[in-house]
Amino acid sequence: MSSSTPRATNLTPEELEELRARARREAGPFLAPDVLRRARVHNEEWAAEILGHPYGGPHAVTWPELYLLHLAVQAEPTPPPPPLATAARLERETRAAQERRAVAQEAAYREKEWRELADALRRAGVRVEVRHNYTSHRHLEFYTQGADHVYLLDALRVGRLWRDAGVVLCHTPSNARNLACLEPATDGRLPSCRTCLGHLRSAARRLAA
Template identity: 55%
Template sequence: MTWPELYLLHLASQAEPSPPPPPQQTAARARYQAEEDERQRAAAAAQQREEEEWQALATALREATGTRFEVRHNYTSHRHLDGYTQGGDHIYLLDTLHVGRIRRGADRPLCWVPSRAADPEVFDHLDDGRLPTCRACLRLARRLAGTTPADR
């Protein structure tokens, strides 16, 4: 580049140090931002709905069985590495449960069955507001509480 061209670029950068982006990029960014905001609103609404469903199920289960429980994560899996966690969040019984043919001892997950009694299971208490993700626990809890899953 010649000296006059460089000097004109210098003058232009001083006159308008950060020029506005082209209109097409501005419109694309606005569209993307609107889509991202809508996605975040939908995710927040889904999370709120799941929390409300769990609270209703937990209340119904407590009333139907009279058993105390909490949600705990299964740390038995060897795939608990930095940033990666495998395993489900279970409904963990704090009291013994006897309802009909269903019998579960205290300090066991609701989905526990005698055939898996030899499997090592580590359920540490974490008070971080987890929701249960174990399908077997949720299915059995709904059955015991006499509720059905909400339509999604």
């Protein structure tokens, strides 16, 4: 093992050999009830370094090995953090932080895009807002079905896209029954309907041109 590789114990190889030799001398053929009652390990990585092989749990070690672990706990009451578990935890924390940053960046981008698109239509005299589709009955405490749509407060006439005031951008005669119950979103949510967003982006581009 490289000297720069983190170890699960601060006991030197010489100290470990001394403890192993002591365990061989002192363990004897019979179990010691007081040792059994107090037997513990700091962690699996630490126990593996003390034993010199993987630690399979308290029921997978022999009595001399259990006695060796007992001696090692007395010799090293506060070992260093287990390197593998610590590295895995740090990796999980780093990955979680990266995911949180990505989610925050995506949310900021969506917020910025929505404001810019809504402003583009507003400058053309068309006001829009976000409304949630409550037509579905599957709205429970922890489950919500239904998209958040771009709702027109004014009529929109851009190219081939014609929509009256009082409907969402994805409205068509064939899907009107699926958009019967629309209520303003008051919690700052952004549009999630892909069709509405597609029409909104197209309309904003045309108006800008």
